[in-house]
Amino acid sequence: MLESLRTIVQEVNAAKDFGEVLKLIVHLVKQVTKTGTCSVYLYNPEDDNYVLMATDGLNPDAVGKVHLSSRQGLVGLVAAKAEPINLEEAEAHPNFAFIPETGEQRFRSFLGAPIIHHRKVLGVLVVQEQEKRRFDESEESFLVTISAQLAGVIAHADATGELDRLIHPREGVWERVYPGVASAPGVAIGSVVVVAPSADLNVVPLRHVEDIESELCQFRQAMEQTKRDMHALDKSMVGKLSDEERALFDVYVRMLDDHALGGEVVSLIEEGICAQSAWSQVVLRHIRMFKSMTDAYLRERASDVEDLGRRVLAYLQQSETKRTTYPDRMVMVGEELSAASFADVPLEKVAAIVSVKGSRNSHMAILGRAIGIPTVMGVVDLPWASLEAQEVIVDGHIGQVIVAPREEILETYIQQIYEEKLLAADLEKLTDEPCVTTDGHQIALWVNTGLRLDALLSLDRGAEGVGLYRTEIPFLMLDRFPSEEEQRKSYREQLEMFAPRTVTMRTLDIGGDKDLPYFPIEEANPFLGWRGIRICLDHPEIFLVQLRAMMRASEGLNNLSILLPMISNLAELESALELIYQVYDELTEEEGYEIEMPNVGAMIEVPAAVFQIREIARRVDFLSVGTNDLAQYLLAVDRNNPRVADLYQTCHPSLLRALCHISEGARGENTPVSVCGEMAGDPIGAVLLMALGYRVLSMSATNLLKVKAILRQVSLAEAEALLEEVMLMPDAQSILAHMETALKRPEIIGLFSRTKVH
């Protein structure tokens, strides 16, 4: 049974569409259980009935036509009770009903299992037999297991609209709405460009081509190159491997022949599919086939096919001419986009970013916000590889991607884009206005930077300083560590751009989800592992070079502050401070630089630091609260995991209490404290932070004017009164709702407007 289960899961994964999955399941379940009939009924919310959606055994014409309520027949009973029903003498059961439309013969035995997802009955999976038969326990648990697997597939199909399309087939292109995590505000309509990593068979985007000859030619070349490699490998192994073992290379070469894999690929290319995608489709199909074989030796061959597949794909990707034309409004779509994905595309054309993995606080999302590009992360159901060149709407406010939108939806969004432009123009009028509350309290609005572009944007928006320059971002764009001189130059550029305003440079904060391609860190729990200051202290050669580059860059400007990330104990802080003083002394006393000692601060982003706030505050010139990580660590919610994105709440009462403790601790030591996490750039978050005592807020440039607009509309006294009220509330939802209601006023209504389209 386990083997059959594995096969079913593989076949299901390989199936192209949802209808095909259902057909496959009923077919395979019927085979495995050796019954006369297997069928799937799915819940249709429109008539509150269960509709026969696939069958092997009943009349195929009945599919889509037979609707049963939860009071009808044994199928209805399984759904109503939400538990399996196993009957040897079905006809004797009071709920037995004969449904002639299904074309069923009178059956005697019945086994039905509910298909349940998140406590909701989505359908019923049934096997039935004309003969008298007792389905045994293992058959019953097999059906329950398949139903549980099927539940995930159905929920996915529901999210993507496939379920609806199957139950209500209609003509024409279908609009599909994919939910994700709202990660950078704004709306964009554009054409998809799929960004895929290399030599990975599973992530080859499906592209259609017109120049079939050129694809065939690329494919043949890649085959020839791989065959040559195989022959060379074969020769180099003479004497090292036995003749039998070496025979494998021969098998590889034969697999590439026209009457084997090669031939299938050529046919697909001739249908207009690009060589890379044709190759990956064929290879993946063969891998699945080998994996499902019962013979252990043959199953093992799957990895040979995979290896061969990767080799050919690498050649195909090499021969691919680098893309030079991009649509003017391109939507970057990928499975796991990272900062490095920007390296290959013209940034000025990027209208939106969509990533299947990641969440609001992934670094890609932070970059999206920094540059002002609508971003939706964690769109887990998106069939991203097949979206090349499709028109999509990306809604970064509520987090959704709409593929093939209907005319009315397009119009709604075109109107929204227009209104947002008006709001932006309105906000721009505030650029030179001070950020002062209605009762005269000044709040300093600083910016977070990392790219040259966001620094420029920040200057346009009237930033009063840089509260966080993420130095790892330029590091992420390279293929090796930058030299001291390279670093000095880029730091100098930032410092010059903002002088005389302060630029707070954070020392290298890699690890977690920020992996340098040339310094990979493999860990089971990267956010709890080797990250931030921990890496820098273990690699003083990297840390010292960076500190030297920063201080040398500040010569003559003296507007540098240095910020230490991920401090979780005093020893780390003291060791880092020692190295900073050491560099300063070397530069000024031994090398003759005339530099003022920069202010040095610590990030408060780990709960341990919150509870040692006074000890830390005493040792540094300033503190900066990183709410992104503090929320992640305090709430035990991965900032990148879309499954738990709803639990990532910056208005959580515990986080507000921690922020209060930090603010009071810093005040007690007379140490300036700012906030540089994303909460500072959220209009409601900013009001709360001001009320909590924070007077310097550092945020993405795109949020600066929105935050200024709201702070100019409230008084500190009002914000403090609101804080007092929300501090008594039990959860983030109530706090957020209360704040929104209290702060919605005509002058700033645009800051809260959101449209949900379904």
Ligand code: PEP
């Ligand atoms: C934070 O954690 O809040 C922060 C500002 O740092 P980063 O997002 O770069 O981890």
Ligand code: MG
């Ligand atoms: Mg952080």
